[in-house]
Amino acid sequence: MGILPDEIKPAMQGVIPSHVVTCSRDGTPNASAISQVYYVDADHVALSHQFFNKTKRNIEENPRAAVWVISPETFEAWDLELEFVGSETSGPVFEVMEMQIEAIASIVGMKGIFKLRAADIFRVTAATKAVGERIPLTEIRAPR
Amino acid sequence: MAVGAAVHHDRRTVTVFVPTARASRLLRDLASNGRIAVGVSLASHEAYQLKGTYVSSKPTDDAERAHQEARRNSLLASALEAGYPEAIARPLTMGLAYTPGVAITFRAEEVFLQTPGPGAGTLLS
């Protein structure tokens, strides 16, 4: 179907942290910051959760999540509505994410200590670009 | 996505400021389900989550806007200090239209530590 346009790809490079919100079955929300939302294809994204057990528990009760990413080129924000598909511990998506984490971990002395546990795959059900939010870049230039 | 927040004297009531352009859906959700979760993250990856119950909302006033201005400047400084390049930090922190805004007040009931690493998810109070 192709919900995610090409222009959102820069927002999925991890330059600016993103946020994910989930909700338990009884309606209690949970918000956490994540370092990167990974582009899988025009209808799917992947998240790597290393520490956020509450998010995982919520997803098990209620597979819907909302994610918010910012483009490092235009600084526009995108609201994505997601539905959990499954967790992968192998395969092309997992491998891309795993390699990136491995490369950085090896540089900061975390080789073997910090590893990708799983790639959580979500289907994108809606993608909305937030409008009216930006102060034009020309007005916020650094004072010379 | 809020720009700035203020803790009231009772250290239990918190007001967050959300740009009006983004607030409509949020307010609708709060009206039907009064529970709110607010993630607070610093540029240094230190992060907390506040969970509580919605109390009220109103448009931001001049005093609150001045408060937001001050917070934006310190946010830019902390982003630069944390290592964000200027070309990212400045548009990111100063580029969000914060006015007109809605001041959303809630009563905080739980505070969680969300900084990535050991202890993430711990209930602090």
Next chain:
Amino acid sequence: MPADPLDPAGLRELIVENQATIDRLNRDLARKSNEVRIIQQISSEITSTLDLDEVLGVVLSALDRVLGFEHSMILLKGLTDDVLRVAATRGYPDQGTGARVAMGEGVIGVVAERRKMMRMGSIGASMRYLKSVRARMEAAGEVGPKGPAATLPGLADVQSQLALPLTVKDRLVGVLSVESREPNAFDELDEVLLRIVGNQAATAMDNARSYRTVEQLGRLKRFFSPQLAELIVQGGADDPLKTHRREVTVVFLDLRGFTAFAETSEPEELMEVLREYHAEMGKLILAHEGTLERFTGDGMMIFFNDPLPMADAAERAVRMAVAMRARAAQLATRWRRLGHELDLGIGVAKGFATIGAIGFEGRWDYGAIGTVTNLAARLCGEAKPGQILISPRLLPEVEGLLEVEDVGLLAVKGLARPVRAMNIVRLHDTA
């Protein structure tokens, strides 16, 4: 509503619509032909040379001029080990050639280990994130303090990187990496282009490397035995023929009584004895993997630890010397029955020497020069028939193996103080 071609206004609309389509198709075609042209240009440059350094230079230059990748490098995997070494760079102030990356280390190391391309757009942000996690884990006692960081070649403030493995027939030849200080600098099209260039570069590099190996081998075989030449080339080490200094153990030997023998015997007899002597000593040199520097009639100089490094150079030298003494004693018995008095004297010393190709066009030798060679020659000269005189500098490494006796002080040219000479009586592990 489809335009009516018979109505002038409608016809104009149709023409305009088709023109727009034609323009778009032309643009697409132009972009595609441009890309094709770029690839063709790069490929013809890459395959135009068999010299490895030139190939690497051409690849990186093409990536910069044609595709705009300003900072790039190529690393080669060692022929006999799994270490990647920087072979060529472009756009870095410090060349960094020879810098090493281990498998699994950083972006380049992971690309080599997994044999898959990697594209990263926010290295700075990822590093900050993991560093802060690590700091918290360290504070919580979950991980020890970080050891000294290995400096990896590349931009210190890199944000984006695109790296791919260079493979030929499933064999990893090396890694090609491009970097940028801008986040998000590379996209999927860059991946495609780099992959195409990378494949061609890999083949060209492999061809050039094979060619260089064959060339090097040919050159080295003039100086060394074929086996030694192979080992040197495979090791991928620096060219041994370039002058260099190394600590070597030197063995000097000569036949006592040879001059008198040469004066009184028939030429054929002389050559026969010499041939036998060289053959037997030569076998022992090969067996202990020493380097024969020269033989002048009855004298020979052999050294250890060059061109191949050896941890046990001193031990090999003394074992060879003892074996040579024993073999020479057997030969001497036979020669005595033929009426010739010939005995071996040996000197062994250890020290730094300047080593490289000595001589002139058409007559090159692999030679070693230094006080150590003088000392070994002097010890050999002082040795009575059947003695192996060694310098005290060898003792720490070999005294456990030997029974030695002190034979007194020797004055040696080039040394301020006289040297105490020790004779090897026997090896402890022999009867």
